[in-house]
Amino acid sequence: MTTSNPTTRAPRPYLALAGWVLLCFAAASFGGLFMPGEWYAGLKKPSWNPPARVFGPVWTALYTMMAVAAWLVWKRGGFAAQRRPLALFLVQLALNAAWTPLFFGLHWTGVAFAEIVLLWLAIAATIAAFRPVSRVAAWLLVPYLTWVGFAAVLNFTLWRLNS
Amino acid sequence: MTTSNPTTRAPRPYLALAGWVLLCFAAASFGGLFMPGEWYAGLKKPSWNPPARVFGPVWTALYTMMAVAAWLVWKRGGFAAQRRPLALFLVQLALNAAWTPLFFGLHWTGVAFAEIVLLWLAIAATIAAFRPVSRVAAWLLVPYLTWVGFAAVLNFTLWRLNS
Numbered sequence: 400m401t402t403s404n405p406t407t408r409a410p411r412p413y414l415a416l417a418g419w420v421l422l423c424f425a426a427a428s429f430g431g432l433f434m435p436g437e438w439y440a441g442l443k444k445p446s447w448n449p450p451a452r453v454f455g456p457v458w459t460a461l462y463t464m465m466a467v468a469a470w471l472v473w474k475r476g477g478f479a480a481q482r483r484p485l486a487l488f489l490v491q492l493a494l495n496a497a498w499t500p501l502f503f504g505l506h507w508t509g510v511a512f513a514e515i516v517l518l519w520l521a522i523a524a525t526i527a528a529f530r531p532v533s534r535v536a537a538w539l540l541v542p543y544l545t546w547v548g549f550a551a552v553l554n555f556t557l558w559r560l561n562s
Numbered sequence: 563m564t565t566s567n568p569t570t571r572a573p574r575p576y577l578a579l580a581g582w583v584l585l586c587f588a589a590a591s592f593g594g595l596f597m598p599g600e601w602y603a604g605l606k607k608p609s610w611n612p613p614a615r616v617f618g619p620v621w622t623a624l625y626t627m628m629a630v631a632a633w634l635v636w637k638r639g640g641f642a643a644q645r646r647p648l649a650l651f652l653v654q655l656a657l658n659a660a661w662t663p664l665f666f667g668l669h670w671t672g673v674a675f676a677e678i679v680l681l682w683l684a685i686a687a688t689i690a691a692f693r694p695v696s697r698v699a700a701w702l703l704v705p706y707l708t709w710v711g712f713a714a715v716l717n718f719t720l721w722r723l724n725s
Contacts, residue, residue: 425588429652432641478595486667489592493660497653504649 416470423466426496427458433503443560448553461543465492468539472532484528491521508558515551522547579633586629589659590621596666606723611716624706628655631702635695647691654684671721678714685710 435451469488472481494517502511522544530537598614632651635644657680665674685707693700 422588422591425585428585429656432652433645433649434641436642478597479599482596482667486596486663489595489663489667490660493592493656493663496659497656500649500652500656504645504652 412470412474415473416466419466419470419473420463423462423469423492426492427462429496430458430499430503433499435503438506439503442557445553445556445560448557457546461546464539465543468529468533468536471536471539472529475532481532484525484532487521487525487528491518491525494518494521502554508554508561512551512554512558515547515554519544519547519551575633575637578636579629582629582633582636583626586625586632586655589655590625592659593621593662593666596662598666601669602666605720608716608719608723611720620709624709627702628706631692631696631699634699634702635692638695644695647688647695650684650688650691654681654688657681657684665717671717671724675714675717675721678710678717682707682710682714 439451469485472484472488475481478485494514498511498515498518501507501514522540526537526540526544529540602614632648635647635651638644641648657677661674661678661681664670664677685703689700689703689707692703
Protein backbone atom coordinates (compact mmCIF):
# COMPACT_ATOMS: atom_id res chain seq x y z
CA MET A 400 0.00 0.00 0.00
CA THR A 401 2.96 2.36 0.33
CA THR A 402 5.63 3.36 -2.11
CA SER A 403 8.91 5.07 -1.32
CA ASN A 404 8.97 7.06 -4.55
CA PRO A 405 6.70 10.12 -4.27
CA THR A 406 6.47 10.61 -8.03
CA THR A 407 5.06 7.12 -8.61
CA ARG A 408 1.27 6.87 -8.72
CA ALA A 409 -0.14 4.52 -6.13
CA PRO A 410 -1.16 1.19 -7.72
CA ARG A 411 -4.81 1.02 -6.62
CA PRO A 412 -5.95 4.54 -5.74
CA TYR A 413 -9.71 3.82 -5.64
CA LEU A 414 -9.28 0.81 -3.41
CA ALA A 415 -7.31 3.09 -1.12
CA LEU A 416 -10.14 5.66 -1.15
CA ALA A 417 -12.49 2.91 0.02
CA GLY A 418 -9.96 2.11 2.76
CA TRP A 419 -9.88 5.73 3.98
CA VAL A 420 -13.69 5.92 3.92
CA LEU A 421 -13.90 2.70 5.96
CA LEU A 422 -11.35 3.98 8.49
CA CYS A 423 -13.15 7.32 8.93
CA PHE A 424 -16.55 5.68 9.27
CA ALA A 425 -15.11 3.21 11.80
CA ALA A 426 -14.29 6.28 13.89
CA ALA A 427 -17.78 7.65 13.11
CA SER A 428 -19.35 4.42 14.35
CA PHE A 429 -18.03 5.19 17.86
CA GLY A 430 -20.45 8.11 17.77
CA GLY A 431 -23.36 6.12 16.36
CA LEU A 432 -23.12 3.60 19.21
CA PHE A 433 -24.27 6.14 21.78
CA MET A 434 -27.67 7.60 21.10
CA PRO A 435 -28.29 10.88 22.88
CA GLY A 436 -30.83 9.43 25.30
CA GLU A 437 -32.48 10.51 28.54
CA TRP A 438 -29.29 11.89 30.04
CA TYR A 439 -28.70 14.27 27.12
CA ALA A 440 -32.38 15.20 26.95
CA GLY A 441 -32.25 16.13 30.64
CA LEU A 442 -29.21 18.45 30.37
CA LYS A 443 -29.67 22.22 30.71
CA LYS A 444 -28.91 23.60 27.25
CA PRO A 445 -28.09 27.01 25.84
CA SER A 446 -30.70 28.64 23.55
CA TRP A 447 -28.33 28.19 20.56
CA ASN A 448 -27.98 24.39 21.03
CA PRO A 449 -28.70 22.85 17.59
CA PRO A 450 -31.53 20.27 17.41
CA ALA A 451 -30.31 16.66 17.73
CA ARG A 452 -31.30 15.78 14.15
CA VAL A 453 -28.67 18.21 12.76
CA PHE A 454 -25.67 16.24 14.04
CA GLY A 455 -26.04 13.05 11.96
CA PRO A 456 -26.06 14.67 8.49
CA VAL A 457 -23.34 17.18 9.45
CA TRP A 458 -20.99 14.48 10.73
CA THR A 459 -21.65 12.25 7.70
CA ALA A 460 -20.57 15.10 5.41
CA LEU A 461 -17.53 15.90 7.57
CA TYR A 462 -16.32 12.27 7.74
CA THR A 463 -16.67 11.96 3.96
CA MET A 464 -14.62 15.12 3.33
CA MET A 465 -12.07 13.87 5.88
CA ALA A 466 -11.65 10.56 4.03
CA VAL A 467 -11.21 12.31 0.66
CA ALA A 468 -8.66 14.73 2.16
CA ALA A 469 -6.55 11.91 3.62
CA TRP A 470 -6.75 10.00 0.36
CA LEU A 471 -5.57 13.04 -1.68
CA VAL A 472 -2.51 13.31 0.57
CA TRP A 473 -1.91 9.55 0.60
CA LYS A 474 -1.94 9.53 -3.25
CA ARG A 475 1.25 11.62 -3.20
CA GLY A 476 3.58 8.75 -2.43
CA GLY A 477 1.71 6.84 0.28
CA PHE A 478 2.83 6.52 3.88
CA ALA A 479 6.52 6.48 2.98
CA ALA A 480 6.39 9.99 1.50
CA GLN A 481 3.56 11.45 3.63
CA ARG A 482 4.33 9.82 6.97
CA ARG A 483 4.01 12.97 9.09
CA PRO A 484 0.79 14.51 7.64
CA LEU A 485 -0.94 11.10 7.61
CA ALA A 486 0.20 10.34 11.17
CA LEU A 487 -1.27 13.67 12.33
CA PHE A 488 -4.47 12.78 10.49
CA LEU A 489 -4.69 9.41 12.28
CA VAL A 490 -4.01 11.01 15.67
CA GLN A 491 -6.89 13.46 15.14
CA LEU A 492 -9.13 10.57 13.94
CA ALA A 493 -8.39 8.60 17.13
CA LEU A 494 -9.07 11.70 19.27
CA ASN A 495 -12.32 12.17 17.34
CA ALA A 496 -13.31 8.55 18.10
CA ALA A 497 -12.55 8.99 21.82
CA TRP A 498 -14.82 12.01 22.31
CA THR A 499 -18.24 10.33 22.02
CA PRO A 500 -17.62 7.57 24.60
CA LEU A 501 -16.20 10.21 26.97
CA PHE A 502 -19.16 12.58 26.56
CA PHE A 503 -22.19 10.39 25.75
CA GLY A 504 -20.88 7.13 27.22
CA LEU A 505 -19.21 8.14 30.47
CA HIS A 506 -20.87 11.58 30.84
CA TRP A 507 -17.41 12.99 31.69
CA THR A 508 -18.24 16.38 30.20
CA GLY A 509 -15.15 18.11 31.66
CA VAL A 510 -12.71 15.44 30.44
CA ALA A 511 -14.50 15.45 27.08
CA PHE A 512 -13.97 19.21 26.85
CA ALA A 513 -10.22 18.87 27.51
CA GLU A 514 -10.11 16.13 24.91
CA ILE A 515 -11.99 18.11 22.24
CA VAL A 516 -9.51 20.99 22.69
CA LEU A 517 -6.71 18.52 21.90
CA LEU A 518 -8.75 17.31 18.92
CA TRP A 519 -9.12 20.88 17.62
CA LEU A 520 -5.35 21.42 17.90
CA ALA A 521 -4.65 18.09 16.15
CA ILE A 522 -7.00 19.03 13.27
CA ALA A 523 -5.30 22.44 12.94
CA ALA A 524 -1.88 20.71 12.85
CA THR A 525 -3.19 18.24 10.23
CA ILE A 526 -4.44 21.10 8.02
CA ALA A 527 -1.04 22.82 8.30
CA ALA A 528 0.71 19.56 7.33
CA PHE A 529 -1.73 18.83 4.43
CA ARG A 530 -1.47 22.33 2.92
CA PRO A 531 1.94 21.99 1.18
CA VAL A 532 0.94 18.53 -0.15
CA SER A 533 -2.59 19.34 -1.41
CA ARG A 534 -4.40 22.64 -0.94
CA VAL A 535 -7.71 20.93 -1.71
CA ALA A 536 -7.09 18.40 1.07
CA ALA A 537 -6.35 21.22 3.52
CA TRP A 538 -9.54 23.11 2.55
CA LEU A 539 -11.63 19.93 2.86
CA LEU A 540 -10.78 19.91 6.59
CA VAL A 541 -11.71 23.55 7.27
CA PRO A 542 -15.47 22.90 7.77
CA TYR A 543 -14.50 20.09 10.18
CA LEU A 544 -12.19 22.41 12.16
CA THR A 545 -14.98 25.01 12.31
CA TRP A 546 -17.57 22.49 13.46
CA VAL A 547 -15.28 21.02 16.13
CA GLY A 548 -14.57 24.56 17.34
CA PHE A 549 -18.32 25.08 17.70
CA ALA A 550 -18.72 21.64 19.32
CA ALA A 551 -15.98 22.54 21.82
CA VAL A 552 -17.82 25.73 22.83
CA LEU A 553 -21.05 23.74 23.12
CA ASN A 554 -19.31 21.04 25.17
CA PHE A 555 -17.83 23.71 27.49
CA THR A 556 -21.26 25.35 27.90
CA LEU A 557 -23.02 22.04 28.65
CA TRP A 558 -20.29 21.17 31.15
CA ARG A 559 -20.55 24.50 33.03
CA LEU A 560 -24.37 24.68 32.88
CA ASN A 561 -24.74 21.19 34.37
CA SER A 562 -22.06 21.02 37.08
CA MET B 563 -28.73 -2.88 18.16
CA THR B 564 -29.42 -2.02 21.81
CA THR B 565 -32.05 -3.23 24.21
CA SER B 566 -33.05 -1.67 27.48
CA ASN B 567 -33.89 -4.98 29.11
CA PRO B 568 -30.72 -6.72 30.34
CA THR B 569 -32.39 -10.12 30.55
CA THR B 570 -33.43 -10.10 26.87
CA ARG B 571 -31.02 -11.75 24.47
CA ALA B 572 -29.77 -9.42 21.74
CA PRO B 573 -31.48 -10.21 18.43
CA ARG B 574 -28.42 -10.91 16.26
CA PRO B 575 -25.51 -11.71 18.57
CA TYR B 576 -23.16 -13.16 15.90
CA LEU B 577 -23.61 -10.19 13.61
CA ALA B 578 -22.65 -8.06 16.60
CA LEU B 579 -19.53 -10.18 17.18
CA ALA B 580 -18.51 -9.45 13.59
CA GLY B 581 -19.11 -5.75 14.33
CA TRP B 582 -16.83 -5.81 17.39
CA VAL B 583 -14.14 -7.69 15.46
CA LEU B 584 -14.34 -5.08 12.66
CA LEU B 585 -14.13 -2.22 15.13
CA CYS B 586 -11.10 -3.68 16.93
CA PHE B 587 -9.30 -4.46 13.69
CA ALA B 588 -10.03 -0.93 12.43
CA ALA B 589 -8.02 0.24 15.45
CA ALA B 590 -5.40 -2.42 14.64
CA SER B 591 -5.13 -1.10 11.08
CA PHE B 592 -3.72 2.17 12.45
CA GLY B 593 -0.74 0.08 13.54
CA GLY B 594 -0.43 -1.81 10.27
CA LEU B 595 -0.18 1.44 8.31
CA PHE B 596 3.22 2.27 9.80
CA MET B 597 5.87 -0.31 9.14
CA PRO B 598 8.81 -0.13 11.54
CA GLY B 599 11.24 1.18 8.92
CA GLU B 600 14.68 2.79 8.91
CA TRP B 601 13.92 5.08 11.83
CA TYR B 602 13.00 2.18 14.12
CA ALA B 603 15.87 0.05 12.85
CA GLY B 604 18.26 2.91 13.71
CA LEU B 605 17.07 3.36 17.32
CA LYS B 606 19.32 2.28 20.21
CA LYS B 607 17.50 -0.68 21.77
CA PRO B 608 17.73 -2.50 25.08
CA SER B 609 19.01 -6.11 25.01
CA TRP B 610 15.51 -7.37 25.93
CA ASN B 611 13.78 -5.66 22.95
CA PRO B 612 11.67 -8.38 21.28
CA PRO B 613 12.32 -9.05 17.55
CA ALA B 614 9.98 -7.09 15.23
CA ARG B 615 8.27 -10.27 13.94
CA VAL B 616 6.82 -10.97 17.43
CA PHE B 617 4.54 -7.90 17.46
CA GLY B 618 2.18 -8.82 14.60
CA PRO B 619 1.03 -12.22 15.92
CA VAL B 620 0.83 -10.95 19.52
CA TRP B 621 -1.35 -7.96 18.56
CA THR B 622 -3.59 -10.12 16.34
CA ALA B 623 -4.31 -12.39 19.31
CA LEU B 624 -4.85 -9.44 21.66
CA TYR B 625 -7.28 -7.62 19.30
CA THR B 626 -9.25 -10.85 18.84
CA MET B 627 -9.57 -11.39 22.60
CA MET B 628 -10.51 -7.72 22.99
CA ALA B 629 -13.35 -8.05 20.45
CA VAL B 630 -14.71 -11.19 22.14
CA ALA B 631 -14.53 -9.51 25.57
CA ALA B 632 -16.49 -6.45 24.38
CA TRP B 633 -19.04 -8.69 22.68
CA LEU B 634 -19.57 -10.76 25.86
CA VAL B 635 -20.34 -7.57 27.79
CA TRP B 636 -22.47 -6.12 24.98
CA LYS B 637 -24.58 -9.34 24.95
CA ARG B 638 -25.79 -8.45 28.46
CA GLY B 639 -28.30 -5.86 27.33
CA GLY B 640 -26.40 -3.86 24.72
CA PHE B 641 -25.34 -0.24 25.07
CA ALA B 642 -28.41 0.70 27.07
CA ALA B 643 -27.54 -1.66 29.93
CA GLN B 644 -23.72 -1.63 29.59
CA ARG B 645 -23.15 2.00 28.68
CA ARG B 646 -20.30 2.63 31.13
CA PRO B 647 -18.16 -0.53 30.62
CA LEU B 648 -18.54 -0.31 26.82
CA ALA B 649 -17.72 3.41 26.83
CA LEU B 650 -14.52 2.69 28.79
CA PHE B 651 -13.72 -0.06 26.29
CA LEU B 652 -14.13 2.36 23.35
CA VAL B 653 -12.00 5.01 25.06
CA GLN B 654 -9.16 2.49 25.51
CA LEU B 655 -9.60 1.36 21.88
CA ALA B 656 -9.25 4.95 20.63
CA LEU B 657 -6.18 5.48 22.85
CA ASN B 658 -4.77 2.23 21.44
CA ALA B 659 -5.31 3.52 17.87
CA ALA B 660 -3.59 6.83 18.66
CA TRP B 661 -0.36 5.28 19.92
CA THR B 662 1.10 3.96 16.63
CA PRO B 663 0.81 7.25 14.67
CA LEU B 664 2.36 9.07 17.66
CA PHE B 665 5.28 6.65 18.00
CA PHE B 666 5.94 5.25 14.51
CA GLY B 667 4.35 8.08 12.51
CA LEU B 668 5.44 11.25 14.28
CA HIS B 669 8.39 9.73 16.23
CA TRP B 670 7.09 11.59 19.31
CA THR B 671 8.41 8.93 21.69
CA GLY B 672 7.87 11.05 24.83
CA VAL B 673 4.26 11.97 23.97
CA ALA B 674 3.66 8.33 22.96
CA PHE B 675 4.89 7.24 26.41
CA ALA B 676 2.49 9.63 28.18
CA GLU B 677 -0.28 8.34 25.95
CA ILE B 678 0.46 4.65 26.57
CA VAL B 679 0.31 5.28 30.34
CA LEU B 680 -3.22 6.67 29.84
CA LEU B 681 -3.99 3.61 27.69
CA TRP B 682 -2.82 1.26 30.46
CA LEU B 683 -5.03 3.06 32.99
CA ALA B 684 -8.01 2.95 30.60
CA ILE B 685 -7.55 -0.82 30.10
CA ALA B 686 -7.34 -1.36 33.87
CA ALA B 687 -10.57 0.67 34.31
CA THR B 688 -12.23 -1.35 31.54
CA ILE B 689 -11.27 -4.64 33.22
CA ALA B 690 -12.69 -3.37 36.54
CA ALA B 691 -15.94 -2.38 34.78
CA PHE B 692 -16.19 -5.68 32.83
CA ARG B 693 -15.61 -7.90 35.88
CA PRO B 694 -19.08 -7.66 37.47
CA VAL B 695 -20.72 -8.19 34.04
CA SER B 696 -18.59 -11.10 32.77
CA ARG B 697 -15.56 -12.58 34.50
CA VAL B 698 -14.49 -14.21 31.25
CA ALA B 699 -14.54 -10.82 29.49
CA ALA B 700 -12.40 -9.31 32.25
CA TRP B 701 -9.86 -12.16 32.05
CA LEU B 702 -9.69 -11.89 28.26
CA LEU B 703 -8.23 -8.40 28.71
CA VAL B 704 -5.54 -9.37 31.22
CA PRO B 705 -2.94 -10.48 28.60
CA TYR B 706 -3.58 -7.17 26.82
CA LEU B 707 -3.02 -5.17 30.02
CA THR B 708 0.19 -7.11 30.64
CA TRP B 709 1.49 -6.58 27.11
CA VAL B 710 0.69 -2.86 27.16
CA GLY B 711 2.52 -2.61 30.51
CA PHE B 712 5.55 -4.21 28.87
CA ALA B 713 5.14 -1.97 25.77
CA ALA B 714 5.04 1.09 28.04
CA VAL B 715 8.34 0.09 29.69
CA LEU B 716 9.83 -0.53 26.24
CA ASN B 717 8.48 2.83 24.96
CA PHE B 718 10.00 4.60 27.99
CA THR B 719 13.35 2.88 27.47
CA LEU B 720 13.49 3.70 23.74
CA TRP B 721 12.57 7.31 24.52
CA ARG B 722 15.31 7.70 27.16
CA LEU B 723 17.99 5.79 25.19
CA ASN B 724 17.45 7.93 22.07
CA SER B 725 16.98 11.47 23.41
